[in-house]
Amino acid sequence: MIDDDNKTQEPAGELAIRTLAMPQDTNVNGDIFGGWVISYMDLAGLSIARKRCKCRVTTVAIDKMVFLSPVHVGDFICCYGELLKVGRTSMTIRIQTYATDELGGSYRRVTEGIFTYVSIDAHGKPTPVES
Template sequence: MTENDPVLRVAPRPADINSNGHIFGGWVLSQMDIAGGIVAGRIAQGACATVAIETMQFIAPILLGDLISIYARVERRGRTSVAIRLDVIAGRDRGQTEVKVTSGVFTFVALDENHRPRPLPDA
């Protein structure tokens, strides 16, 4: 998988709509956390946990009928943690239009069998 490939693609459901008719922000955060966890788990070669979300921006609403694609790239790598930039693009109008809807940096820490931080494997 490359940075040009989405880590996750998902279509929101009617139950995911908030009172404004847009997709609930918590829903998209959970999808981003899932996508980031996939990438972090590959890097850590094992279990990880989300420890921080920073620079989160909601740029445009997600609408019912959008197909969202989540793209990831590593921003920082520490001894036990990795920070991953997650960009969410909504495909609209049956794929005719793409809109960047949100972006954020999620930090994950690698965990050992006792759920304590452990060093990341060499890159």
């Protein structure tokens, strides 16, 4: 559940990736392009899924994606992931992204989404997630 009134709540799960937003990552409004943020969220989820199943995984769905606050040039984004569910071949992971300014002063939740990954074999076919 996404709580729009509490953008400063503590992140759930583990820090999976942290990176700096640069000028080349902006959209036409001068804010960081949402697709850039999503790509880092996907990488964060991928690292959590691979750690869990110790195999290749692929992204199959992104649900409940909500952008709450813009990311600015010079912000560090931190993507936190929490494994919500493990199915026979799939894993569902909540990714929350927070931004801090370059001096670490403000800390705010900027987006959240539910990512689903499927474990695959060498031929790209779904394979059971090992327990």
